[in-house]
Amino acid sequence: MTEQQYNECVNLYSDNVYRFIVKNLRHQEDARDIVQSAFEKMWRHRESVEFDKSKSYLFTVAYNQMIDHLRKVKRINLQEDFTETTKGVQHQQTPQVKKALMEALNRLNETQRSLVMLKDYEGYNYEEIGRITGLNESQVKVYLHRARIALRNYLVSPENVI
Template sequence: MQELPKKYGNGDRKGESRTCVSFIKHLSELSTEKTPRYRMTEKEYNKCVDLYADNLFRFIVKNLGHTEDARDVVQNAFEILWKHCQEVSFEKGKSYLFTVGYHNMIDHVRKVKRITLVDNFKEDSSIADTNVHNAREVMEKALARLSEVQRSLILLKDYEGYSYEEIGMIMELNPSQVKVYLHRARLHLKDYFVKIQNVI
């Protein structure tokens, strides 16, 4: 196979986090389930890069709030897929990448203290600032106020279009939990938008 695309580096593959490693065997078993031919070809791997790299980066950076850290997480996810591409089918490529990326992100958050977590979020005194009228900025401010789990649920369901079952696999939740937590997350967003409207 050719080298890993330069866009996501060509690391030594020693960066697999403990959380990620614990999922690899499980994911590999899932990838072979009801799938006779499961080896991902070089062409399919490169197609995964083209199809899912930007989506995965967008998901990770919205959670971390730090571009370089997000790039590291995405790079690591693709390196893990590259290393295990003969155990993962192309059809399972997206869910595999998002699962590994999500759990790698969790480990990254625990290790890198400079990442701004929701628990340390400071009230924005300039909420009535003219910038708040920008829809994108309003949404980013709203997402920043959610917990890590709630934010991930919103991004996976409403931005990426995953099913409850797929989200459950990625985040280790059952479908019922996904629905309940997602409902609570949406209520938090709704409350925030109501407050914004009242201020404006």
């Protein structure tokens, strides 16, 4: 990868990687640190990273660093509210729907939440998600299915129906 291609990767993918990490961590500063270190790692290994695979490489590195961070700090329930971290992202949902969706996502474990975010928010296919998370394609499908069932059960419960 050339320096110009690296700069193009920064322009193309930095927002997507940041959005993915901040949605999982719900902590802006930690997400920025993880995204920056992912780009640093790609810079150090730019000779071996193909430009066509740079997006997958970045998401894989960022995901692994996020998991390491969660293990190191041992904090799953972070204090910042998700709505503050997505002010620039436009959603056409009511605040009540957003709140219910975020509460449902927060009830999932970190693996399930990451899989839902990668599939439904970022649009990756099962094979790409498997490469990013280190799971095989069958595991991705099973965990994603279970996560969606948990989301559905939470969202259709009488106290959460809007």
